[in-house]
Amino acid sequence: MTAPPIAPARLQRYWLMKSEPEECSIDDALAAPHATVPWTGVRNYQARNFMRDEMQVGDGVLFYHSSCPEPGIAGIARVASGTRPDPTQFDPVSPYYDPKSLADKPRWLLLDVQALRKTRLVSLADLRSTPALAGMRVLQKGSRLSITPVESEEWCEITERLLA
Template sequence: MRHWLLKSEPSEFGIDDLAQSSKQTAPWTGIRNYQARNFLRDESSVGDLAFFYHSSCPQPGIAGLMLIASKAYADPTQFDQSSPYFDLKSTDEKPRWTAVDVKLVKKTRLLGLDEMRRVDELSGMRLLARGNRLSVMPVSVTEFDAICKILGI
């Protein structure tokens, strides 16, 4: 089992949206970075745990825990011309982008960046690296355990 951190803007899809989804499960779509896509497509597995991270908002931070509930599949938004994630170069035969389904495990208090930066076990976390904008990233066992301890999960 691997651990992940997946970012989403709460104005587009937040932890509350996941909580209100049917069976608290929803597709995680819109990934348009090749490294992030590769993590989802090649390295994530059903049952992996992931932190739900609110980004590009007044108070960014970890807002909950979810699990990867499906294998990676072709992201349907790449074929939808009305979607901001439409990709003219994607075809049914050669889709460029992948999605996974995620299921809510637990909504938590918001764990912000400032608090995370004060935790020694998180000093090497990709999320805290300067200039890191990757929307899907692995989380080490040490980092995962430290965050779970802080959040009481």
């Protein structure tokens, strides 16, 4: 009798997740219990699908401050849970309320993100001036997604060179 084949280990994945600092900054996340926050308010189907279909516990996250005077990477985090329905879609007083989303068939999901450390701000200008990062999705014209994949080479360039 032969042993069943061993499934190959899943490669580490990396993500850039945008948050407006007034809503949840890296400091807010670090101050939260267990430095973990629910990533609520995602209202783009592609970003939702990344969470639902591709993101897994342990994946690396570049915590990005957006819609602020100086946007950029402000910290390192990790995906800390699988997905579940985002309760803000059902709350009529929430800015993320979706009257078409039903409790028995929710449209929107969230997952928990655990902040690991605050970093120096790696600005959009820093990212743009680094040739090895020219292909990053966050730098592409018209890119507005709140969650984007980051290639392992890009992750290494940012964490080993820009944040060193």
